Amino acid sequence: MNLPAAPKVGAMILAEPVTVVRAAIIVFILLFWEAIAQSGLLYRDVVPSLLAIGTAVIRLLSTPDYYWHLGVTAGEVGTGLAVGGLSGLLVGLVLGGNRVLSKSFEPYLYYLGPTPKIIFFPVMIMWFGVGPGSKIAMGAISCFFPIALSTAAGMRQIDKVLIRVGHSFRANAWQMATKIYLPAMRHPTINGVRLGLGVAIIGTLLAETKLSNRGVGFLIIQAYSLFDMPRMYAMLIVLFVVAIGANALVGRLGGLSTIRQR
């Protein structure tokens, strides 16, 4: 049977020009960057050469000190995500399960969600001090809103038939939560956690750039203060890769790719 092979060949033919265009865009950007770096049009080191950035990335990744700072930031983000995520999940379950409470309190979450959370940092410093506590708190309040709103929305989308099936089997509250609610709302909850992780990383790192003596945010602002531009570019590149990788990992661990939405 030759029929199944046809789409593959077709896909390869279609994919090829796209790959070529992508490669061309990347090459163009790199060449443009290098030309700007060599031209001297901008201040020296504002646009360092690709070689300098590449060397800085290698030097950064071979420094044990960097991993210690990365560990500090990861610990703060993880703790913030755990605190904000669990409270968001709990609030989302309560609001999603009760129409009156949802109508009463969800508008507050909905409208507070898009406010810039970094403005709460002075308050967090007063409450939790200048150490990791205030950074964890920033991560927690950043991720609380998307997780709570996604969970509440997910709870409301659960098929009523599934809930009736649970009741007909006389499932208790715990069984209903673990066997019906949580599996049925996995997709919106994981999406909420992914969104929450992204904003928790941003909240924590911004707080570190503002006031800290440890963590990747501190290293970035230190590189800025010392005008070590290749090192700053290197840290931003590594940070973007780590952030996007962590986001993809959460989706994969939650089985997001295997879930099909109805």
Place this chain on the structure above:
Amino acid sequence: MGVAALTRTRIFPLALGIGALAAAILAVEVLIRIGVINRFIVPLPSQIALAFDRVIVEEDIAERFRLTLFEAFTAGAMITVIGVSLGFLLFRINILRQATETWVAALASAPTVLMYPLFLVVFGRSAWTIIMMGFVAGLPPVILKTIEGLAGTRRVLINVGKSFKLTGAQLFTKILFPAALPTIFVGIRLGMIFTLINVVGVEFLINFGGLGQLINDLAERYDLPGTYAAICFVILVSVCFFVLTEWIERWLRPVE
């Protein structure tokens, strides 16, 4: 009226929400006054309410508000013009769209605000650093939603335009753009929200500009009621902005 019937009325959830908020504020006031909460960490809510007047008059909040709005709307105008143009370009050149759409989506979820030290070096400690940070954060949703809106134009509308022998430009201005406008506005609204968040955030971080700097200034002076009042003011501004853009979006949305 029974309790069950009362909870089903439209006014009950609203009253419950406002009542719970008022009760929480009152509880904080009492807890601070009896010494359970340290008043050097959390100021009295009554002091915060009184500080509003002082912050508005003494800190020249109107000028700061105008500056933040100027930065946000300059960045907003840039994301609208450049984002819609890039979205249209990617819609017209399919191969370019296939090659770059996932990159734009990745950029939308990337922590771009962390590049602010880099922008500080390039643009200096000026309003342009803030505007450009707002621009970078708000651009991807406008591009993505423009592509989505144009690609989602009903085939029958395009065929009607072709049957009238419209030129490419006429097809865009008379058919594609009006049909895609509600979706494009969703993108502009999302972009503007990201822009406003970044503008206020970067103002706070680099201690320059309008409302964000005000919070930073008051916190550094350890003016607790003023800091809390300024934070409440920024929340109020972002909520008003959010409600306004939501209202425009609903107005633009076609009747189903």
